[in-house]
Amino acid sequence: MADGHGTINGATVWDRFNGTEPLIDGEQVPDIWIQDLTEELDEEVLQHLQEHFLRDAVLSRATRLLEHPDAVQEALAIWRHMLSQRVSLVALTIGEGGKPVIVGCNILSIKRRLDEPIQVRSAPLRVILEATRSVEARADVFARYGVDACLTALGLSVAPRFRGRGVGLRLLRARRPLCRALRLRLTATVFTGAAAQKQALRAGFEPLAQIRYAEYRDALGRPALAHADGDAFVYMAMPV
DSSP states (O other), X not given: OOSSSOEETTXXXXXXXXXXXXXXXXXXXXXXXXXXXXXXXXXXXXXXXXXXXXXXXXXXXXXXXXXXXXXXXXXXXXXXXHHTTOOOEEEEEEOGGGOEEEEEEEEEEEXXXXXXXXXXXXXXXXHHHHHHHHHHTTSOXXXXXXXXXXXXXXXXXXXXXXXXXXXXXXXXXXXXXXXXXXXXXXXXXXXOSHHHHHHHHHHTOEEEEEEEGGXXXXXXXXXXXXXXXXXXXXXXXXXX
8 A cells, every 4th residue: 555654564654643642641642653454453453442442432332232242242253354354544652662552443444335234143233233324324425426435434442541632533534545545535434422523524524414312213113222422423424
């Protein structure tokens, strides 16, 4: 890939930035970079997602996903499949002994017009995927933007000690050069939390459709997300 900030061990670096504020434990924020998520980091990233994303994400909390071991395993399987496309991003910094430390990640995949939807068995994941498909159905991005494929995501996460310092925003902005390198003209994602929605707007995403949590009904007409934190989940896209 090209259009980056050099390479580290063969991985394209898409962004570099300096931390200017101390971490919550008082330690100065070191330099951070965003690069391709390479195979040797897969298991560490999956552990990060299980510990942080599944605990904190709006839809995971609303469906109590962590209380369902089958749902956790299905989520990990979905992420492993997405990681195999080798288009995901990871934010790293140098920790003790010079070892890279995961700051955050964005699990990405290339979605094509005729792709079959992901099939799951666990109840929490069915609710989550049905909800995201419902809002995606309100805006056909392939027709709207005249594309056959786009870069999509299922998981943007920042480690707690690095939050509030724009890492999520930089991960979203890094999709632009990544899309150009992949020869994709669009990235589109359902953003479920207010903070992520604000970051997406700042990164250049435009809202296409939304559903309020209080108004959402599942396939059986039940208010499946009435207790979700926030007002609405929003489908947003960014042309590249």
